[in-house]
Amino acid sequence: MITCRNRQTLASDNFASTHPKILEALTEANHGHARAYGYDELTAKATARFCEIFESEVQTYFVFNGTGANVLALGACTKRFGAVLCPASAHINVDECGAPEWQLGIKLLPIATPEGKLLPAQITPHLHAMDSEHHSRPCAISISQSSELGTLYSTGEIAALAEVAHQHGLYLHVDGARIANSVAASNTSLKKMLVETHVDVISFGGTKNGMMYGEAVVFLNKSLGQEIKFMRKQSMQLASKMRFISAQFLALFEDELWLKNAAHANKMAKLLQQKLETRQNLKIIYPVEANAVFVQMPKTLIHTLKQELFFWTWDEEQNIARLMTSFDTTPEELHHFVSKCE
């Protein structure tokens, strides 16, 4: 008997439940009154905790969701006449209903990338005529780690992008909705991946890694975050009962739960890849480096599978499905999915 949960288990990591330890933390935080809007004890602890896990004096601002985090982070990097260079597949370009453009008045300059990753050589052709008022002036580069196609930038690749950005007066933003998966998969630290590579600001994901809701905008370049608290309020991302977001992040960092959750999701993606590769009729399209598997399958199979299972078709023309694992994916669920891929 298939439950609703395992029918949808590979749809996305934000289809997943909330980790029990996060729920416990929410219950624990639910005592008495606390100052609103982030001036409470748990928020002070949680923002201090971010400095510890980044091993650096970062400035952290909690928000409700990933789109809000991206808009705020980019807002800090841009002027109203600015542009942001990003992969064409970037969430900010494809899946945010134009929020960065609408909210900030900026222009996104999407660049086609083979595996969802920008290269420094793709940036420089966009950096001419920076002084001409007829063009939107590039102010930032935005990349996703892991990328929208489930691939990872190495620390060297991130450092090279930061270098080209800074040489031309741009900032580097990382959409880290899945930063935990990236750190867990790369066997490195946030410090090495983001601080030492000179990233300016990161949207740090919680929701896709076991939290009920909540993300953070983390400034590594502190001079950038000066006006963010005003922008957060204006963009309706200031939680009055912020202690409940803070409590979740504290629980996520306790005993490295954030890395354990992410490592499990990554392991399940590798297992899924191995299982799918045994099927002659299926083709894995991108390297499986975090918790996403992109698989090309016959159109008729997609249709048949979807009678019973829910997942997103990433590319309707090429018949590519995106399968995503999470902290609570089980090997049985993978087995069930693959057994249907006849």
Ligand SMILES: Cc1ncc(COP(=O)(O)O)c(C=O)c1O
């Ligand atoms: C890479 C990436 N960035 C940002 C977001 C936006 O998150 P939210 O849906 O919470 O606004 C998502 C959500 O799927 C995402 O995958």
